Amino acid sequence: MQVITYREALNQALSEEMERDERVFLCGEEVAEYDGAYKVSQGLLKKFGPKRVIDTPISETGFTGLGIGAAMYGLRPVVEFMTWSFSLVCYDQIINNAAQVRYMSGGQFSVPIVFRGSSGGGLQVGATHSHTPENWYANVPALTVITPAFPDDAKGLLKSAIRSNNPVCFIENEKLYGYKDEVPEGEHLIPIGKGKIRRAGNDVTIISNSGSTHRALAAAKLLAEDNIDAEVIDLRTIKPLDFDLIAESVVKTNRVVIVEENKPYAGWGAQVTYEIQKLLFDHLDAPVNRITSLDVPQPYNGKLEQSVLPNEERIIAGVRETLA
Amino acid sequence: MPTADKATKKGQSLSNSSILPPLDPQGKLQLYRQMLLIRRFEEKAAQAFQQAKIKGFCHLYIGQEAVAVGTISTLTAEDAVITAYRDHGHALARGMDANSCMAELFGKITGCSRGKGGSMHFFSAEKHFYGGHGIVGGQSALGIGLAFGQKYLNTGRVTICYLGDGAINQGAFHESLNIAALWKLPIIYVIENNGYAMGTSVARSSAGDPLVKRADGYDMAGLIADGMDIDDVRAKTAEAVNLARTESLPTLMEIRTYRYRGHSMSDPGNYRTREEIEKYKKFDPILLYRTRLLDDKVTTDDALEAIDKEVTAEAQAAYDFADKSEDPAFETVYEDIFAPEDQIDEIPRRNLPL
Numbered sequence A: 001m002q003v004i005t006y007r008e009a010l011n012q013a014l015s016e017e018m019e020r021d022e023r024v025f026l027c028g029e030e031v032a033e034y035d036g037a038y039k040v041s042q043g044l045l046k047k048f049g050p051k052r053v054i055d056t057p058i059s060e061t062g063f064t065g066l067g068i069g070a071a072m073y074g075l076r077p078v079v080e081f082m083t084w085s086f087s088l089v090c091y092d093q094i095i096n097n098a099a100q101v102r103y104m105s106g107g108q109f110s111v112p113i114v115f116r117g118s119s120g121g122g123l124q125v126g127a128t129h130s131h132t133p134e135n136w137y138a139n140v141p142a143l144t145v146i147t148p149a150f151p152d153d154a155k156g157l158l159k160s161a162i163r164s165n166n167p168v169c170f171i172e173n174e175k176l177y178g179y180k181d182e183v184p185e186g187e188h189l190i191p192i193g194k195g196k197i198r199r200a201g202n203d204v205t206i207i208s209n210s211g212s213t214h215r216a217l218a219a220a221k222l223l224a225e226d227n228i229d230a231e232v233i234d235l236r237t238i239k240p241l242d243f244d245l246i247a248e249s250v251v252k253t254n255r256v257v258i259v260e261e262n263k264p265y266a267g268w269g270a271q272v273t274y275e276i277q278k279l280l281f282d283h284l285d286a287p288v289n290r291i292t293s294l295d296v297p298q299p300y301n302g303k304l305e306q307s308v309l310p311n312e313e314r315i316i317a318g319v320r321e322t323l324a
Numbered sequence B: 001m002p003t004a005d006k007a008t009k010k011g012q013s014l015s016n017s018s019i020l021p022p023l024d025p026q027g028k029l030q031l032y033r034q035m036l037l038i039r040r041f042e043e044k045a046a047q048a049f050q051q052a053k054i055k056g057f058c059h060l061y062i063g064q065e066a067v068a069v070g071t072i073s074t075l076t077a078e079d080a081v082i083t084a085y086r087d088h089g090h091a092l093a094r095g096m097d098a099n100s101c102m103a104e105l106f107g108k109i110t111g112c113s114r115g116k117g118g119s120m121h122f123f124s125a126e127k128h129f130y131g132g133h134g135i136v137g138g139q140s141a142l143g144i145g146l147a148f149g150q151k152y153l154n155t156g157r158v159t160i161c162y163l164g165d166g167a168i169n170q171g172a173f174h175e176s177l178n179i180a181a182l183w184k185l186p187i188i189y190v191i192e193n194n195g196y197a198m199g200t201s202v203a204r205s206s207a208g209d210p211l212v213k214r215a216d217g218y219d220m221a222g223l224i225a226d227g228m229d230i231d232d233v234r235a236k237t238a239e240a241v242n243l244a245r246t247e248s249l250p251t252l253m254e255i256r257t258y259r260y261r262g263h264s265m266s267d268p269g270n271y272r273t274r275e276e277i278e279k280y281k282k283f284d285p286i287l288l289y290r291t292r293l294l295d296d297k298v299t300t301d302d303a304l305e306a307i308d309k310e311v312t313a314e315a316q317a318a319y320d321f322a323d324k325s326e327d328p329a330f331e332t333v334y335e336d337i338f339a340p341e342d343q344i345d346e347i348p349r350r351n352l353p354l
């Protein structure tokens, strides 16, 4: 099997879907001639031409609304945000338009659009550029929220997202673009709304997504040296939530630690915690623990930022607390 | 003297004669010194970035020095300045200390934002420098807020708000222009047209040339200045400042300049040719001013060399200061979130018997 980066996996998904369906186009800042700020769209302009790979002005409200309108008109846009932090400029378009049009029109209009781009902290780019917005969008009915952690999921889920007839927020992680792994060649679809066990274990269930899955796996490895056998679930899709996968694991381990980069208040882990206590109360041997970013804006200083993020040290402490 | 009526003439210079009092030789050398300090500071920053002492994004101002220095030199110390993420030059021109600026780049507690903001988010309340803003175009709306405050409180002060040629395509900018004109706010918007927004040339991103025409629709004064010529920048800005100060009217300025370095330190810059960059270096604002000072016999080669030595030492001292400064202590992550006098802590838990 080919071993490619997360970035290349996304690129393959875009390329294959554009090849398959003429209605798919990509627009965003620097996606064409610059080959993408993070090179996700590398080579696509050359392959598909400027009609379908389109550089936009720095006008997030304009080109996002354009995408939504084009989707209502029957096209299948992929709108790139250089980072999801900049999607805040057009929050209104995504929430009031993309997410409400089908409902408000009594089902007359489909909005088959993918919003995608990088996200996450840890790169020392400060408070305005380091957002992890999956919980903000997961809070909106009618939006699908996908956050792949591995190259194969990046490819398979992006292809599914582009084929979905619903608006999808596809939230990539900047720190993962260079991550390499095996990815199936050609047609490869991962179903939206299915999590995956990335490490099997019996003592505790760690639930995570995106960059946090990698932190959780690293912590699990260290815990194993101490004979603590953690199971790591990568949710892959935040909404809809694969609760069955969680339930199977929790019934086995009876202990849960959630690892998420969201700030704590109403992060997605709060919702997952609610579902677990509601449906699996009798299976819990300890309260559900959550390791999140600290409830502060993102500092620039590298040491401070690392302590704000859900680092391995805090995950390990959280697991120990749950097992105590 | 421009009047409001004349000023609303579409996209044209208000007048050709400068309303600025002529500078004495010392004043001229001061401008030269400021531009050169920015240049040397940025060169040091580039070096520190390469040494991984500066992380994240670092957008250098090299090539654009005459814009910040020229415009800010027409303000009083109490006027307000606000800009985007390419903010080191404006901060230094505003009189912020090179040490605290470099320390901010290094993320140290001695930095102008206590190591929390980084390159894109410099601030100084003392110097009326309202940031350093990372979201493209976002500061244009804050700018009218500052100007609104100045008018509301009858301060007689004005605001300069800088933004890039790419930023003018944000909705926030257009909304702000309309409000500025409608409410007659004392603000000068300076479009620093350096030809590119990242890898996108102006022609590929912005309809309408010159960019300053965007003032027309709002019946706002418009001015174009040559950003490589600090005297031209000063003369034009002075008119706009005068209009804001005396009649509380906004102006949109387009100052044409060029950045020599990549968009940020991580930009290879494949979208333009080496020849293009070399061509602009012939119009280097510092070189141009140097030649003028010598031609006009304002100063001597030796004196200018001495200035270079001084500011080079100042940049090096800033580097050393930043390098030696401490990282912020962990506890500082919880500081500066709420007003200290109104600190909102987590509500203490009563010790209920659980």
Ligand SMILES: Cc1ncc(C[n+]2csc(CCOP(=O)(O)OP(=O)(O)O)c2C)c(N)n1
Pocket: A029, A058, A060, A082, A086, A089, B086, B134, B135, B136, B163, B164, B165, B166, B167, B168, B194, B196, B197, B198, B263
């Ligand atoms: C809302 C938003 N979109 C995109 C970006 C990414 N970005 C940062 S700078 C930049 C280009 C801006 O160019 P310009 O306004 O010409 O300013 P210059 O960098 O030339 O000073 C872009 C696209 C951002 N910071 N904020």
Ligand SMILES: [Mg+2]
Pocket: B164, B165, B166, B192, B193, B194, B195, B196, B197, B198
């Ligand atoms: Mg520019």
